[in-house]
Amino acid sequence: MQALRAAGCEPKDVGGAFCCGQPAYNSGFAKEARRVAKPTLRAVSKASSGDCVVASGSCAAMMSHYWPELFAGTPQAAEARRVAERTKELTVYVSSRLESEPVNDAPQAESAAEVHPPLAEEPVVIHDACHALRGLGAAEATRRALAASGRRYVNPPGSERCCGFGGLFSVKMPDVSVAMADEKLDLLASTGCETVVSCDLSCLVHLEGRAGRRGLALRFEHAASLLEGIGPGAGK
Amino acid sequence: MASTTATEAATLNSFNTRARQALRDERLRDAVARSTDLLGSRRVEALSELANADELRDAAAAIRSASVSRLRSLLDEWSDNFTALGGTVHWARDAAEATGAIAEIVAASPAGPGAVVAKGKSMASEEIHLNEVLASAGADVIETDLGEFIIQLAGEAPSHIIAPALHKDRFQIADLFTADSGQAVSAEIHEEAAYARDRLRRAFLDAGVGITGVNFAVASTGSICLVENEGNGRMCSSLPSVHVAIMGMERIVADLAELDVMLNLLARSATGQALTVYTNLITGPRRDGEADGPENLHVVVLDGGRSAALHSQYSSALSCIRCGACLNVCPVYRQVGGHVYESVYSGPIGAVLTPILRPDDPSARELPEASSLCGACTEACPVQIPLHDLLLKLRLERAPESATATRRWGFRLWSLAWSLPLVRHISRVLTRLGLRCTRVLRRLPSRGWPGAWNKCRDLPRAR
Numbered sequence: 035m036q037a038l039r040a041a042g043c044e045p046k047d048v049g050g051a052f053c054c055g056q057p058a059y060n061s062g063f064a065k066e067a068r069r070v071a072k073p074t075l076r077a078v079s080k081a082s083s084g085d086c087v088v089a090s091g092s093c094a095a096m097m098s099h100y101w102p103e104l105f106a107g108t109p110q111a112a113e114a115r116r117v118a119e120r121t122k123e124l125t126v127y128v129s130s131r132l133e134s135e136p137v138n139d140a141p142q143a144e145s146a147a148e149v150h151p152p153l154a155e156e157p158v159v160i161h162d163a164c165h166a167l168r169g170l171g172a173a174e175a176t177r178r179a180l181a182a183s184g185r186r187y188v189n190p191p192g193s194e195r196c197c198g199f200g201g202l203f204s205v206k207m208p209d210v211s212v213a214m215a216d217e218k219l220d221l222l223a224s225t226g227c228e229t230v231v232s233c234d235l236s237c238l239v240h241l242e243g244r245a246g247r248r249g250l251a252l253r254f255e256h257a258a259s260l261l262e263g264i265g266p267g268a269g270k
Numbered sequence: 271m272a273s274t275t276a277t278e279a280a281t282l283n284s285f286n287t288r289a290r291q292a293l294r295d296e297r298l299r300d301a302v303a304r305s306t307d308l309l310g311s312r313r314v315e316a317l318s319e320l321a322n323a324d325e326l327r328d329a330a331a332a333i334r335s336a337s338v339s340r341l342r343s344l345l346d347e348w349s350d351n352f353t354a355l356g357g358t359v360h361w362a363r364d365a366a367e368a369t370g371a372i373a374e375i376v377a378a379s380p381a382g383p384g385a386v387v388a389k390g391k392s393m394a395s396e397e398i399h400l401n402e403v404l405a406s407a408g409a410d411v412i413e414t415d416l417g418e419f420i421i422q423l424a425g426e427a428p429s430h431i432i433a434p435a436l437h438k439d440r441f442q443i444a445d446l447f448t449a450d451s452g453q454a455v456s457a458e459i460h461e462e463a464a465y466a467r468d469r470l471r472r473a474f475l476d477a478g479v480g481i482t483g484v485n486f487a488v489a490s491t492g493s494i495c496l497v498e499n500e501g502n503g504r505m506c507s508s509l510p511s512v513h514v515a516i517m518g519m520e521r522i523v524a525d526l527a528e529l530d531v532m533l534n535l536l537a538r539s540a541t542g543q544a545l546t547v548y549t550n551l552i553t554g555p556r557r558d559g560e561a562d563g564p565e566n567l568h569v570v571v572l573d574g575g576r577s578a579a580l581h582s583q584y585s586s587a588l589s590c591i592r593c594g595a596c597l598n599v600c601p602v603y604r605q606v607g608g609h610v611y612e613s614v615y616s617g618p619i620g621a622v623l624t625p626i627l628r629p630d631d632p633s634a635r636e637l638p639e640a641s642s643l644c645g646a647c648t649e650a651c652p653v654q655i656p657l658h659d660l661l662l663k664l665r666l667e668r669a670p671e672s673a674t675a676t677r678r679w680g681f682r683l684w685s686l687a688w689s690l691p692l693v694r695h696i697s698r699v700l701t702r703l704g705l706r707c708t709r710v711l712r713r714l715p716s717r718g719w720p721g722a723w724n725k726c727r728d729l730p731r732a733r
């Protein structure tokens with residue numbers, strides 16, 4: 035909410051929104067996914083007819099890509115298609131509200147001091163969540179939004195590789211999932227940055243959980259909390 | 271139903287069990303990560319050299335899906351032309367028919383059932399377990415693709431579609447060659463290559479029958495196209511007096527113009543080469559006055575579950591040209607390699623294709639779970655197969671019947687509970703509280719999914 039306000043929007047909280055149904059859907063249980071997602075769909079369409087901004091890459095992908103399929107052939111089909119069209123991932127949305135400047139190639143050198151308010155001097159390392167990266171094409175948007183917040187960022191090596199969360203994959207195949215997280219954490223840590231930023235909370239929870247267990251000194255922040263630092267003049 | 275569920279539960283653990291074993295094998299993981307990185311980065315480089323890579327992919331995808339949708343007529347056209355050239359076509363519905371036909375061809379060859387059979391790389395031959403069948407009929411089958419030769423010595427199956435011995439390092443290969451020759455072969459690459467060259471040359475000269483795969487059949491000309499880098503395929507298809515090629519029935523293009531598009535993408539996607547070192551276009555057996563080529567040319571066209579897949583929601587998987595690009599970018603394959611899939615095809619395409627081609631095989635059913643659905647495979651596929659969506663479709667189609675009872679009931683109860691506003695409210699509050707007292711929670715779950723999380727990861731902190 036703060037992030038959206040900082041970008042010059044007047045967001046409204048969707049009270050009844052709860053779960054998009056992804057855990058059940060990705061496990062192959064469409065009926066159950068529908069049951070859980072229906073109240074959320076209802077709440078979103080009741081709340082407003084404007085854009086629906088979602089602060090999680092994978093939920094945004096679920097709602098915008100899979101909801102039309104999930105609700106196809108049900109009385110909610112048309113509603114789901116409408117909401118899908120209006121659903122935007124947070125950083126994509128924020129960056130679309132910014133003046134359209136091209137992103138500079140990371141790592142970015144000196145912008146931190148110029149844009150206000152400068153949040154911190156240390157650069158952060160970006161973890162691209164798969165759904166945001168491939169499903170929503172959010173990689174560039176995330177970077178534009180972060181740059182506008184005045185935060186310097188670094189792209190880690192292997193940035194396009196999955197961190198191993200994958201929803202319930204993380205518990206159905208825990209060993210492979212953790213091995214993937216370990217490799218990802220090593221790559222993130224190799225940048226020397228202390229803070230990992232992503233637009234997907236679930237990746238962060240997984241990486242943070244593993245980093246904690248390994249005793250790694252990494253911090254994990256959702257992109258939203260950095261976007262709160264976007265200057266008042268940044269919005270259109 | 272109860273017994274299916276029990277089998278299911280047992281097999282659901284088996285990918286995990288095998289994966290755990292693979293994860294402990296540092297040599298394997300090193301070799302797999304190194305080789306897939308190399309193949310993957312070469313692919314990206316080779317495609318970036320093309321001005322029109324995206325258009326080419328669109329064209330290739332369109333060609334493949336058109337071929338798949340009019341498969342019957344293309345196959346008929348190809349078969350008429352191929353037969354007119356003097357070749358013999360064998361239609362095989364399943365593995366038994368295919369191996370039966372090939373065993374008969376070998377038995378009828380001048381060298382008889384005990385012939386030396388020089389074999390080039392063919393994934394279709396792996397599908398039908400050809401080597402075992404021929405060996406039990408008395409033939410001496412030798413794999414002549416270097417990677418296949420290595421794993422034949424090791425008594426293993428291929429762990430990668432295009433690089434079957436990708437999981438082995440050169441020291442392991444030196445050990446295998448030393449055991450085979452009875453003399454020390456060092457781990458120097460040139461010495462290993464020299465040994466293989468010498469050993470395989472003898473096989474080519476002795477062979478009574480050559481067996482290869484087929485990359486594409488060309489309907490309009492009746493040709494078969496075979497691409498390779500070592501020249502062994504050309505040896506197998508031209509030196510022995512009998513050549514048998516095995517082809518998955520979907521591997522067909524309409525004409526040479528379509529073949530051109532496919533070849534332009536295949537090697538780039540597979541190894542990052544603009545073109546493979548050898549591109550063999552075989553149009554009929556040896557003609558009068560020609561110096562080489564087989565007198566008898568046979569093609570065995572294998573159905574093996576493909577017809578059924580043609581009419582399913584998974585038909586796009588039949589567009590696959592076996593380039594291996596999806597394996598090279600798959601983060602799961604990267605960690606555990608190909609053997610963990612216990613299937614001829616591994617990686618994302620294996621997880622899709624195996625349960626489709628073998629719907630009754632319970633061990634194939636768990637493969638669609640072996641993915642975080644990250645979508646890297648879909649992005650890499652030169653013929654735009656929506657691999658991760660197919661994995662999801664397989665889950666959606668099969669989970670409601672075949673998942674364990676715990677899982678089915680779990681999702682049912684969870685969804686019923688969360689469809690009640692009060693429960694949603696309570697669970698919001700609980701989540702907030704729960705996240706603040708993770709220290710207590712950490713001790714609680716030790717089994718099932720919470721346990722699987724907890725074993726190696728901390729619980730989330732409050733945000």
Ligand code: SF4
Pocket residue numbers: 431539589590591592593594595596597619650651652653654655657
């Ligand atoms: S599915 Fe696509 S990427 Fe994978 S092997 Fe087949 S053609 Fe190549």
